[in-house]
Amino acid sequence: MAKEHSARTKLLQAALRVIRTKGYAATSVDELCETAGVTKGAFFHHFKSKEDLAVAAANYWSETTGAFFDAAPYQQLQDPLDRIFGYLDFRRMILNGSMPEITCLAGTMVQETYDTHPAIREACNASISGHAAKLAIDIDKAIGTHGISAEVTPDSLALFTQAVLQGAFILGKARNNPEIAAECVDHLRRYFEFIFQQSPEETRHGD
Amino acid sequence: MAKEHSARTKLLQAALRVIRTKGYAATSVDELCETAGVTKGAFFHHFKSKEDLAVAAANYWSETTGAFFDAAPYQQLQDPLDRIFGYLDFRRMILNGSMPEITCLAGTMVQETYDTHPAIREACNASISGHAAKLAIDIDKAIGTHGISAEVTPDSLALFTQAVLQGAFILGKARNNPEIAAECVDHLRRYFEFIFQQSPEETRHGD
């Protein structure tokens, strides 16, 4: 159904790049077609509307990023707590690049569509909440094996990590500098160290 | 220069409401005029372009929110650390309302304009970074009077609070529920408690 270099896939990849750069509303169908190197006819053959493309792009985003994190090296660690810190260090490490490359499509789109395009909102929510749910599993296990000092639920804490990341992207965009995003992840990591009562020296830090 | 019910002010207030609901690009000049109850002639008399309106709206946002937080009751507290927790509890308290009412104009606009409209990006950055700078002053004082366990800078920590808030808004929009935003502020408060070594019972909690 989804060959590698079909017009549909090229349009989805173009959508990731363009929408992350200028948002959903400012992205025109014509520009998408030009970036993908296909015609308008191809666009409306595969997607019944611009909104439909946005939903498909959010789902495509969920699939590709899901596979990306599933294949990350930290997933091989046995201890769930190690995987959590591995995840945080990994997220900090991949903050290298330009803003359109490192930001989240779902977070960008949902900002301007949550009230006007329910279908897009739901697809973006599935992407963000689904990603958090995977992390919540490890958090739950880590609480079971390592204990915890504060009363926090795995789901709430996992969603908080996504909030920090989304906010870090906004700060990075506003200041035109991804560095601040890395600092935010550092704070987030320190919060996890506090919660799981680890000294900062006990685990290796990103750089 | 800025009478209370002038066409200019009505347009700025309309911009806050509409742009926070559907974003900058999806907001048309016509809709802004209709919402404000003025004509297009008035719009282009006061603003030389749509982008100019956006910059003015971001500055208007900085002014009004700045005055709002300056007048908040927690500012009367003597201890800078009390003011910090007062700020966090206040931010949590004002998370009542619909998403367009409680979200940040600057954070919403900068997402879709950072790469294409430098003037808007800079105005949004001034709003967010300026707000953080005020908080950083109290953080700096609190570190001086109370000490601190981890090595964090006031600026970095203040910006982190803004990242959490911005991310909390995105989560709230994605899940169509402001409640998750409040939970994020709870986590943020706990992080501050860890950093300043306060037990959670020592200070009064929001509700």
Add this chain to the structure above:
DNA sequence: GACACCATACCAACCGGTCGGTATGCCTTG
């Protein structure tokens, strides 16, 4: 009468979406 303030009429460019048509390949039937 100069100026700020605003209303009305209008424009060219661009928008999302439609439509008639073509190229290709697979399946079926003889």
Add this chain to the structure above:
DNA sequence: CAAGGCATACCGACCGGTTGGTATGGTGTC
């Protein structure tokens, strides 16, 4: 295997409506 039948993939001209922006003229106030 030849031919018919049909589905998928794609093309690009075209459409009505909307866009940000302009041009011009009126009206109240100093």
